[in-house]
Amino acid sequence: MTEPATASHDTTHIPARFLAALAITPLLRSLIIQHAVESDEPWRTACPHCAAPVGLLRAPSLRPFLPAARCGACGERVGPPPYSVEIVTLVVAGLLAVSVPLAELPAYAWWAGCAVALGFIDAAVHRLPDRLTLPSAAGFLLLIAPVALLNDRTDDLLRSGASGIGLAIVFACIAVISRSWLGFGDVKYGLAIGAVTGWFGWFAVLIALFLASFLAALYGIALIVARRATLKSHIPQGPFLAAGALLVVLMVGLGS
Numbered sequence: 654m655t656e657p658a659t660a661s662h663d664t665t666h667i668p669a670r671f672l673a674a675l676a677i678t679p680l681l682r683s684l685i686i687q688h689a690v691e692s693d694e695p696w697r698t699a700c701p702h703c704a705a706p707v708g709l710l711r712a713p714s715l716r717p718f719l720p721a722a723r724c725g726a727c728g729e730r731v732g733p734p735p736y737s738v739e740i741v742t743l744v745v746a747g748l749l750a751v752s753v754p755l756a757e758l759p760a761y762a763w764w765a766g767c768a769v770a771l772g773f774i775d776a777a778v779h780r781l782p783d784r785l786t787l788p789s790a791a792g793f794l795l796l797i798a799p800v801a802l803l804n805d806r807t808d809d810l811l812r813s814g815a816s817g818i819g820l821a822i823v824f825a826c827i828a829v830i831s832r833s834w835l836g837f838g839d840v841k842y843g844l845a846i847g848a849v850t851g852w853f854g855w856f857a858v859l860i861a862l863f864l865a866s867f868l869a870a871l872y873g874i875a876l877i878v879a880r881r882a883t884l885k886s887h888i889p890q891g892p893f894l895a896a897g898a899l900l901v902v903l904m905v906g907l908g909s
Contacts, residue, residue, distance in 0.1 A: 667750045670758075674746035677766060678739050679718035683709045684770040686717060686732040688785065689777040703727035733773050742769055748899060752906025756804075760796035761902065764789055764849050768895040771842065775891030781838030790817055790844035797852060809852055816851020816858050817844040839890050846894050853905045860904075865890070865897030 686707055687696050700707055700717070705726035707717050714725030720736045723729065745765050753761045767789035775781050794814055801810035821843040828835045850861040869888055876882035 667747075670750050671743060671746055674742050674762075675739065678720075678742050679715060680709065681742060681766060681770050682718040682722065682732055682738050683707075684785065685738065685773045685777075688770070688780075688782045689732065689774045690780075691778055692780055700724040700726060700729070700731055702729040702731075707731060733777075738769065738773065741772070742766075745769060745899065748903050752903045754906075756800045757797060760793050760800070761849065763792040763796055764845060765899070767792070767845070768899070772892040772895055775838075775889040779836075779887060779889050781836070781842050781891050783838075783841060786838060786841040786845060789842070790848050793845060793848050812855065813848045813852040816855065817847035820844070820847030820851075820858060820862075835890060839894070842891060842894060846898050850898050850901050853901065857901050857905065861894075861897040861901045863897070864900050865893040868896055869893040 687698070690697050698708060698711065699705060702724060703726050705724055706712055707724070709715075709718065712718070712725055716723050716725040717731040720739050722732050722735045724731045745768070746762075749758065749761050749765060767785050771781055771785050771789070774785075794810075794817075797813065798810055801807050821840055824835055824840040824843040825837075828837055828840050846861065847858055850857040869890060872893070873882065873886075873888050876886065876888075877884070882888075
């Protein structure tokens with residue numbers, strides 16, 4: 654892996670970063686509720702229990718997007734389990750706060766926000782929507798580009814983009830051969846996973862893939878032991894790809 658050339662981490666504003674992460678959780682819950690539907694269904698715009706409008710700009714109240722995750726009209730649970738999005742978001746924010754330099758933080762925060770939403774969606778319906786996977790990669794590259802240009806890291810930027818494209822191509826080949834392992838949502842998500850890890854080096858991409866595969870295998874074995882899955886069961890790869898990439902970011906950050 655290449656050694657990051659940016660300034661050391663600024664830890665003086667970590668509480669503010671936690672508050673900022675917590676502030677975006679209603680938006681993340683809204684994205685998850687809207688997109689956690691089967692591929693043959695339209696995006697969700699109403700509560701599945703009472704048909705009351707949901708969406709930050711449509712719901713009669715903010716209750717569906719607060720930690721308790723209850724519909725503002727009928728009081729039934731909507732979307733991910735209570736407090737789950739908030740806990741995951743704060744954990745990810747904490748890991749980024751101690752591992753990512755301040756200049757790179759906006760790019761990685763953008764990617765991480767998309768990763769949290771995509772992880773919950775994939776876990777719920779085994780789907781990674783284009784509306785989040787493609788902006789995840791594009792947003793990261795756009796936000797990291799000024800860092801590269803101002804710090805003479807254009808090689809890192811080019812490698813980041815090339816890693817995203819290369820990983821997507823590899824995933825596409827795997828998806829064609831074995832749809833039971835990777836779907837075409839994973840192919841497009843490969844653009845973001847390759848970009849965020851390729852920023853550090855080609856080897857970082859391989860380490861992220863190894864960690865993702867290892868974690869997915871452990872999860873699959875646990876499900877089989879618990880008799881909740883078989884060898885032919887499909888395991889959503891999105892959460893594990895994101896976890897592998899995040900672990901690489903943490904290792905590089907703590908080692909720099």
